[in-house]
Amino acid sequence: MASEITGAQALVNALEDSGVDVMFGIPGGAILPAYDPIFDSKIRHILVRHEQGAGHAATGYAQVTGRVGVCIATSGPGATNLVTPIADAQMDSVPIVAITGQVPSAAIGTDAFQEADIRGITMPVTKHNYLITDPAQIPRAIAEAFYIASSGRPGPVLVDIAKDALQRMTSYNYPKKLNLLGYNPQIEPNSEAIRDAASLIAQSSKPIFYIGGGVIKANAAKDLLVLAELVGAPVVTTLMARGAFPDSHSQHLGMPGMHGTVAAVTGLQKADLLITLGARFDDRVTGKLSTFAPNAKIIHADIDPAEIGKNRYADVPIIGDLGPIIRALIPAVKAEFAKNKADITQWWKQMNSLRQKYPLGYNQPSDGSLSPQYVIERIGEITGPDGIYVAGVGQHQMWASQFVKYEKPRTWLNSGGLGTMGYAVPAAMGAKVGAPDTPVWAIDGDGCFQMTNQELVTCALNDIPIKVAVINNESLGMVRQWQTLFYKERYSNTDLHSKRIPDFAKLAEAMGCVGLRCESKGDVDKIIKEANAINDAPVVVDFSVYRDAMVWPMVAAGTSNDDILIAKEMAPDWDSQEL
Amino acid sequence: MAQHTLSVLVENSPGVLARVASLFSRRGYNIDSLAVGPTESPEISRITIVLNLEGHALDQVSAQLFKLVNVIGIQEMEDKNSHQRELLMVKVNSTADNRPKIEAVVGKYRASIVSQASSSLTIEAIGNSAEIAALLGELSSFGIKELVQSGLIALENGDATLAERTLQETGLASSSTHSQTEDYQN
Numbered sequence: 089m090a091s092e093i094t095g096a097q098a099l100v101n102a103l104e105d106s107g108v109d110v111m112f113g114i115p116g117g118a119i120l121p122a123y124d125p126i127f128d129s130k131i132r133h134i135l136v137r138h139e140q141g142a143g144h145a146a147t148g149y150a151q152v153t154g155r156v157g158v159c160i161a162t163s164g165p166g167a168t169n170l171v172t173p174i175a176d177a178q179m180d181s182v183p184i185v186a187i188t189g190q191v192p193s194a195a196i197g198t199d200a201f202q203e204a205d206i207r208g209i210t211m212p213v214t215k216h217n218y219l220i221t222d223p224a225q226i227p228r229a230i231a232e233a234f235y236i237a238s239s240g241r242p243g244p245v246l247v248d249i250a251k252d253a254l255q256r257m258t259s260y261n262y263p264k265k266l267n268l269l270g271y272n273p274q275i276e277p278n279s280e281a282i283r284d285a286a287s288l289i290a291q292s293s294k295p296i297f298y299i300g301g302g303v304i305k306a307n308a309a310k311d312l313l314v315l316a317e318l319v320g321a322p323v324v325t326t327l328m329a330r331g332a333f334p335d336s337h338s339q340h341l342g343m344p345g346m347h348g349t350v351a352a353v354t355g356l357q358k359a360d361l362l363i364t365l366g367a368r369f370d371d372r373v374t375g376k377l378s379t380f381a382p383n384a385k386i387i388h389a390d391i392d393p394a395e396i397g398k399n400r401y402a403d404v405p406i407i408g409d410l411g412p413i414i415r416a417l418i419p420a421v422k423a424e425f426a427k428n429k430a431d432i433t434q435w436w437k438q439m440n441s442l443r444q445k446y447p448l449g450y451n452q453p454s455d456g457s458l459s460p461q462y463v464i465e466r467i468g469e470i471t472g473p474d475g476i477y478v479a480g481v482g483q484h485q486m487w488a489s490q491f492v493k494y495e496k497p498r499t500w501l502n503s504g505g506l507g508t509m510g511y512a513v514p515a516a517m518g519a520k521v522g523a524p525d526t527p528v529w530a531i532d533g534d535g536c537f538q539m540t541n542q543e544l545v546t547c548a549l550n551d552i553p554i555k556v557a558v559i560n561n562e563s564l565g566m567v568r569q570w571q572t573l574f575y576k577e578r579y580s581n582t583d584l585h586s587k588r589i590p591d592f593a594k595l596a597e598a599m600g601c602v603g604l605r606c607e608s609k610g611d612v613d614k615i616i617k618e619a620n621a622i623n624d625a626p627v628v629v630d631f632s633v634y635r636d637a638m639v640w641p642m643v644a645a646g647t648s649n650d651d652i653l654i655a656k657e658m659a660p661d662w663d664s665q666e667l
Numbered sequence: 668m669a670q671h672t673l674s675v676l677v678e679n680s681p682g683v684l685a686r687v688a689s690l691f692s693r694r695g696y697n698i699d700s701l702a703v704g705p706t707e708s709p710e711i712s713r714i715t716i717v718l719n720l721e722g723h724a725l726d727q728v729s730a731q732l733f734k735l736v737n738v739i740g741i742q743e744m745e746d747k748n749s750h751q752r753e754l755l756m757v758k759v760n761s762t763a764d765n766r767p768k769i770e771a772v773v774g775k776y777r778a779s780i781v782s783q784a785s786s787s788l789t790i791e792a793i794g795n796s797a798e799i800a801a802l803l804g805e806l807s808s809f810g811i812k813e814l815v816q817s818g819l820i821a822l823e824n825g826d827a828t829l830a831e832r833t834l835q836e837t838g839l840a841s842s843s844t845h846s847q848t849e850d851y852q853n
Contacts, residue, residue, distance in 0.1 A: 211686055212693050216736040219681065236736060270678060270739040394730035 095223030096121040096254040099187070100129050102230035105262040108158050110134065110149065110521055111187075112142035116162025117202060119189030121254035134521065134550050139166050141514035141543040143173020146184040148518030150177075151501045152476060154307065156237050157184040157518060163191055164202030167248070168209065172508060174244045175213035179505025180328060181305060183242035185233045186210075193221040193250040206248050215243030216271075221250045223258035231263045240273030241392040242305055273391060277408035277416055284404045285363075285387045286420035292361035292385075293430040295321040298344070298373075301328030301504070302366015302390060304497040306410035309333065312365065315414050318421055319363070320432060322439050324352040326367055328504045331494035341443060345373040346643050347486040350446035350652060350660050351439055353641070356381050357649050358438070364388045366410050369399035370505070379648035389413045446641070446660055448490050452609075453634035460559045460633040461487050463612055467529055467557055468492030470616045475499065475527045476519050480512040480536030482566040484559040486639040488531040510539030516554045517547050527555065527620060534560040534586040541595070547626040548600030555619050556596075556628045561635040562587045569638050573656065587632055596628035604629040670699065671725055672744040672751065672821050674829055675714040676706070678737040686735050687714060696728055697721070700753070702818030711739065711830070715820045717796075740833025744821035751795050754817040756781070757803070760810035761788040769809055776802045787812055795819075 093101070099122050103111070110132040115123040126133050136142045139161040146157030161170050167188040177184045191200040207219040216236050218229045226249065233245040289295060297319070303312050309332050316323050316339055323333050324344045333340055342349035344356050356362065356373075362384045367373070374380035377399060388395070388402035389410060396405040406413055450461040464487045468477065473495035479485040479502040494500050501519055503511040516530035537558050547554055561568075564582040571579050586592070593603030602625050606615045612631075619627040643652045654660055677683045684703055691698055699717040706713045718728065729741050744751065761769055761783075769788060773780055778792035792802050796819060803814070823829065 207682060208685065211682070211689050268736060270733075271736045392734070394727065394734050396730070397724060398727055 092257040093260055094121065094254065095226050095256055095258055097125045098223060098226045098258055098260045099230065099249065099254065100125040101260055102227040102262060103131060103158065104129060106230055106234040111158035111160055112136050112145040112518065113160030114139055114142065114166060116166045116189065118163035118191055118251045119160065121251060122189065134546060136546050137542040139169035140172055141540055141546065143170045143186065144176065144511050144514035145518030147173060147177050147182045148478060148501055148515030149522040150182050150184055152498050152519040153522040154498065156234055159184065160187040162189045162202065164204045167206035168204050171209060171213065174210055174246060176503050176506040176508045176511065177244040178213045178215065180503065181242050181301065183237040184244045185237050186244060186246045188246065188248045190219065190248045190250045192252040196250065206246065210246050214246050217246040217248065219248045221253050223253045223256045226253065227261060228263050232266055232268065235266055236271060274407050275409045275412060277406045277413045281404055281406040282416045282420045285406060286417060286424045288361055288385055288387060288404060289319055289363065289421055290424035290429050293432055294358060294360040294435045295319060295432065296355045296359040296362060297321055297323040298356060298362045298364045298367050299323060299325045299329045299332050300365065300367025301326065302410055303329055303332040306366065308410040308414050309497040311411060311414040315418050318418060321363065322355050324355060326373055327489055327502065330489055330500040331497045334495045335493040336495060341439060342448065343489055347639050347641065349448055350641055350654060351442040353643065353649050353652050354442055355439055359384045362386050365414065366390060368395045374399065375643045375649035376647055379650060446654055453637065455634065457634040458607060458609055458632060460484065460561060460637050461491055462609065463557065463559060463631045463633060464488050464531055465491040466612050467531065467616055470613065471527055471529060471620060473499065475529060476501065476523060478502065478512050478516040478519055478528065478530045480532045481507045481509045482533045482536065483569060483639050484531055484533045509536045512536055513540045513556060514543045517543050517552050520552045520554045530554055530556040532556055532558055533565060534558055534562060534584055535564045544596065544599040544601050544626050544628065552626065553623050554626050558592050558628060558630050559633055560586055560592065560630055561633050561637070563635055592628060592630035601626040601628050607632045669720050671718050671720060672819060673716045673718060674742045674744050674821060675716065675732060675738060676740040676829055676833055677712050677714055678739060679710050679712045680737055683737045686737060690731060690735065694731060696723055700818035702820045715818060717819050740829055742829050742832065744823065749821045749823050751819055751821040752793055753796060753799055753819045755792045755799050755814065756789060757806060757814040758787050758789050758812040759806050760786060760812060762786070765809055772805045778802060
């Protein structure tokens with residue numbers, strides 16, 4: 089029998105044996121025993137400046153690499169600071185494992201110093217969680233956490249470990265076999281469902297692919313391309329699926345939803361068949377649910393059975409991993425097409441007409457100031473489709489989704505489900521750690537940036553040279569847009585004055601980054617190129633932009649997708665469309 | 668409004684009841700009654716939930732429940748194929764005058780008087796929800812001082828068991844955990 093080691097050493101061994109190469113965290117009292125063996129471990133530990141940064145960094149790392157991201161914090165406030173990124177990872181199905189220290193087991197329940205019931209707190213926002221008080225349970229809990237986080241529908245798993253469990257001695261055995269009685273995700277699809285889906289596809293004269301983030305999680309983008317070209321139908325990619333299908337592809341209509349393209353939104357509305365792959369009929373996509381895609385039959389493929397029928401009835405549900413599902417659909421569709429294939433030429437005529445008439449676009453500001461959309465578009469064009477783009481939440485996020493062109497999966501990161509302002513800087517940090525040779529641009533707002541910019545210190549000290557574009561409209565822009573549209577231009581508490589305070593370039597310099605400023609259109613390309621050329625330090629560019637730019641098109645919250653507007657009080661000219 | 672009874676096998680691990688309760692609370696499902704207890708296996712507990720579903724499909728509730736890692740199996744218990752019982756204890760105002768009447772009601776429902784005091788009787792009854800409700804209806808005319816009721820429990824009729832059914836459905840009985848052996852390393 090192997091000699092005994094501390095629970096803390098067992099934790100670090102188990103993390104190493106789970107394949108962890110990097111983790112983001114901050115030590116504190118209850119987790120301190122673990123930090124001693126971390127000092128000697130081959131795992132790279134990146135000391136962040138706020139636990140929220142550790143959590144989003146783990147998420148960014150996981151989204152770029154497809155591996156499990158790891159964050160670690162102490163009990164009480166350390167753990168509660170992880171709650172936002174954990175909830176964020178849960179909503180966007182990102183595999184992360186969060187390790188937290190807990191007060192000694194004898195003190196649990198006594199309101200001890202830095203005690204918080206983090207297992208109870210995170211129960212509704214984790215895929216699963218653990219409270220470990222016995223050191224012998226640590227290796228199994230860690231192994232299970234990695235398996236649960238990464239398999240099935242990915243998600244966050246929290247392992248809370250009492251301080252005395254880290255200190256006590258135990259023998260170490262990394263489990264070779266897990267035995268989770270109640271957890272056995274279905275991978276292979278039911279063949280009857282595949283045949284039914286193929287049959288519907290062959291009969292449909294107005295089919296459309298409704299692609300969600302699941303395609304990226306399943307690493308199924310290449311398979312999707314084959315299936316989509318075989319079927320020949322229009323494709324829309326949701327906010328979480330940008331990059332799952334090339335933007336340059338002629339079948340791609342863009343993003344659907346609240347700020348989707350007219351063609352993508354209308355395509356879903358008018359289709360007779362939605363081929364839904366790894367998407368979940370989120371309210372931001374469906375608009376008013378009762379009026380969503382009223383004439384469409386639904387094929388709904390997802391690894392999570394609870395998504396089937398949650399918001400919209402599925403005529404053909406397919407449960408399983410999207411890789412095997414799409415690969416099974418390809419021959420099944422071919423077989424159906426050999427028998428019959430409905431004509432979709434007329435459907436394409438309609439879609440092409442919408443696409444030509446209502447392309448994404450924006451006006452240059454009338455006052456001569458810098459257009460935020462132009463800045464974001466140029467960052468994408470100059471950096472190219474090999475770059476990784478990470479957005480915060482708000483107008484800049486929508487523009488980054490609309491005006492950067494994505495060709496590959498795992499190049500677009502954002503907080504889609506939870507809508508976490510402050511996501512961009514720490515997630516970009518994690519992304520850069522996961523893809524050190526790829527340029528990583530955080531496209532952030534001045535509001536978002538002020539929530540988590542302290543992680544630039546972490547970036548500067550740890551050789552993580554991310555680039556940050558602060559799209560500075562000196563306001564909480566999306567909220568301001570809603571105030572413009574729905575609250576009679578009463579701008580209650582959305583003015584941030586951030587062209588005056590803080591000085592973002594100076595702030596960047598103070599944090600060990602290069603700080604740049606850009607105020608005019610003529611300087612945009614030069615400054616982006618300058619930022620791209622700097623690879624030995626993080627760069628922050630303060631783009632001072634037009635504050636009244638708005639995100640269009642727009643389906644107002646709670647209204648029907650049929651009521652999409654292409655500009656203020658301006659609906660598409662439906663009468664001229666043959667729909 | 669439709670009432671359903673779900674039998675749920677769960678791992679007997681700390682916090683599992685909180686997970687189930689939290690899920691129901693978070694998703695807005697209404698629980699009418701809840702009973703938790705041990706089973707034939709020390710590692711497994713059984714939760715019987717009576718639900719009032721308004722605007723939620725039973726399939727969706729089951730699917731959400733089944734997402735909990737500690738939930739091993741779920742089955743709907745229907746009147747026609749299961750035995751369902753709840754336990755009632757009720758303290759009824761009683762005088763020498765009305766006592767024979769109370770005894771008649773108790774006899775009619777095969778309930779029993781478990782304790783007698785100067786001005787009250789304590790009655791215990793076991794029955795399905797309709798029987799318990801009917802008994803309470805009749806006793807209420809005497810004046811109910813206090814009552815306590817258990818959650819409903821249910822067991823499927825016939826040879827089949829939920830544990831067997833669950834293990835077969837999930838494939839855990841045979842090739843069980845092969846997918847869990849190698850895939851989980853990062």
